[in-house]
Amino acid sequence: MTGSLDFRDVTVRYGAAPPVLAGLTLTVTPGEVVAVIGRSGCGKTTLLHLAAGLLVPQAGQVTFGGEVRTGYVFQEPRLLPWLTLEGNLRLTSPPDRHGHIAAELARVGLRGQERRYPGELSLGMAQRAAVARALLLRPNLLLLDEPFSALDELTASELRAELAGLLRETRPTTLLVTHNPAEAVFLADRVVALAGTPAAVRGEVRVTLPRPRDPDDPAAARAVREVRQLLGGERVPV
Numbered sequence: 001m002t003g004s005l006d007f008r009d010v011t012v013r014y015g016a017a018p019p020v021l022a023g024l025t026l027t028v029t030p031g032e033v034v035a036v037i038g039r040s041g042c043g044k045t046t047l048l049h050l051a052a053g054l055l056v057p058q059a060g061q062v063t064f065g066g067e068v069r070t071g072y073v074f075q076e077p078r079l080l081p082w083l084t085l086e087g088n089l090r091l092t093s094p095p096d097r098h099g100h101i102a103a104e105l106a107r108v109g110l111r112g113q114e115r116r117y118p119g120e121l122s123l124g125m126a127q128r129a130a131v132a133r134a135l136l137l138r139p140n141l142l143l144l145d146e147p148f149s150a151l152d153e154l155t156a157s158e159l160r161a162e163l164a165g166l167l168r169e170t171r172p173t174t175l176l177v178t179h180n181p182a183e184a185v186f187l188a189d190r191v192v193a194l195a196g197t198p199a200a201v202r203g204e205v206r207v208t209l210p211r212p213r214d215p216d217d218p219a220a221a222r223a224v225r226e227v228r229q230l231l232g233g234e235r236v237p238v
C-alpha cells in the first residue's frame, strides 16, 4: 500500500544560519510523481532528507500516510567497491528480498551481472544497480536526488525511459529532485518550483501528457517552457 507524503508548514535551519525552508507546504498524493526543481542550494536535498526521516524540521510536520518503505537513489551510485552487485543489494535489503536480487538487476538491464564488482562497471551500469537497489525494497516512497545528472545524456535518457516504465508498474509515491526541466516533464505528474530565501513553493505545472511519453512531443516542449517560466529569470542548468 502506498501513502501520501505531506510537508506541512515546514521550517528548516542548519545551526545559527537563516532558515533554508520556511512555511513550506507540499503534498505528494499516493502513487503520484512530483518533481521538485529549483536553483542550486535552494533546499531540494533538504526536502528529500526530511521525507526520508534523516532530518527533523524545527517547525511543521512531515508525514507519510501508513507504514513507509523508502527507496532512495542518489546522484551517484554509492555502491561499496569491495562487494559484488549482489553483495551490495543484500546489504541494504531484508532477507526475504534476497531471492529477488537477480530479477531486480535484470529489470534494470543488468541480467547475469550480479557477481560483478562496481569497479568493473560503467557509471551508467552502476547507476542502474543503484536503481535496482532502491526498487528491490518494493518502496512505497521513492526519493530520487538528481539520479541521472552524472550520466551522459544518451545513457540518462535511456535510464529515464526505463524508470518511467518501472514507476508505472510499481506506482510508489515519488519525489524527484532535478535541475532539468525536460526530465521533470518527462517523468512527473506535477512539477513544483522551489524558490526564494528561505525557499518555499513558487508554483507548479501539472503534466497531463499520456504515458509512455515522448520527449520530442511538442506538448512536452510547451510544458518545459512553462516550467522555465515558473522559475522566472533564474538560470537553471540543464
Ligand SMILES: Nc1ncnc2c1ncn2[C@@H]1O[C@H](COP(=O)(O)OP(=O)(O)OP(=O)(O)O)[C@@H](O)[C@H]1O
Residues within 6 Å of the ligand: 014, 015, 020, 038, 039, 040, 041, 042, 043, 044, 045, 046, 047
Ligand atoms: N548539513 C548541513 N549543514 C549546514 N548547512 C547545510 C547542510 N545541508 C545543507 N545545508 C545548506 O542548506 C542549503 C540548502 O542545501 P540543499 O543541499 O538542500 O540544496 P539543494 O537545492 O539540494 O542544492 P543542489 O541543487 O546544489 O544539490 C544550502 O545553503 C546548504 O549549504
